[in-house]
Amino acid sequence: MSNETTETISNLLKQSGLSGEQAISADSEVLYALYGLQTIPTTIANIAKSANKDVNTFSKLKTDLENKVFNNIPKGAEKIGESPSQNQPQSSVGTSFEQIILNQAKAMRPAMPAGEVPHNLPGAEQSEQEKPGAIHNYIEKSDPYREPLA
Numbered sequence: 001m002s003n004e005t006t007e008t009i010s011n012l013l014k015q016s017g018l019s020g021e022q023a024i025s026a027d028s029e030v031l032y033a034l035y036g037l038q039t040i041p042t043t044i045a046n047i048a049k050s051a052n053k054d055v056n057t058f059s060k061l062k063t064d065l066e067n068k069v070f071n072n073i074p075k076g077a078e079k080i081g082e083s084p085s086q087n088q089p090q091s092s093v094g095t096s097f098e099q100i101i102l103n104q105a106k107a108m109r110p111a112m113p114a115g116e117v118p119h120n121l122p123g124a125e126q127s128e129q130e131k132p133g134a135i136h137n138y139i140e141k142s143d144p145y146r147e148p149l150a
Contacts, residue, residue, distance in 0.1 A: 008068050016061040018051055025050045030065065034073070040066060 009030050013023045026047040033043040044062045048055040 005069060005072075009065070012061060012064050012068065015064075016058060018047075022047075022051045030069070033065075033070070040070065 009027060010023070013026050013030075016026075018026055029038075029043045029046045029050075032038050033040055038046075040062060043065075044058050045055055047061070048058050
C-alpha cells in the first residue's frame with residue numbers, strides 16, 4: 001500500500017471522530033477490506049461496533065473510503081500498465097476443464113512403447129546373471145539375531 005493511501009485512510013478515520021485505539025482498530029478493518037477479506041459495509045459495521053456508535057454515523061466515512069481509496073485501486077492488469085494479452089497463461093496447459101483433463105491424459109501416457117525396457121532398469125539378461133539370494137534357515141542352529149531364552 002502506498003504512503004498516500006495510508007495517509008488518506010488515517011485522515012478519513014481522524015475526521016470521523018475516532019479515538020486512538022478505535023482508529024487503530026478501524027485501520028485494521030479497512031485493511032481487511034482492501035485485502036478483500038470483507039466487504040465495505042461489513043467494515044463500517046465493525047468500526048461502528050468497536051466505537052459503540054450507530055452505523056449511520058459512519059455513512060460519510062463509507063462514501064469517502066469508497067471514493068478516495070477503493071475506487072482508486074486498479075481492478076486489473078490494464079490499469080497497472082500491462083496489456084491484456086500478458087494476462088493469458090504463458091504455457092499451453094489450458095484453463096478449461098476439458099483441456100486440463102486432456103493434458104493430464106497426455107502426461108500419463110507411457111514414455112516408451114510396451115515391451116521396451118530402459119537401459120538402467122533390470123531386464124531379462126540381468127535377472128539370469130544374478131544368483132538367487134541365500135535363504136537362512138536357523139532351525140538347527142541358534143539365530144544370531146535373537147537373544148538366548150535362558
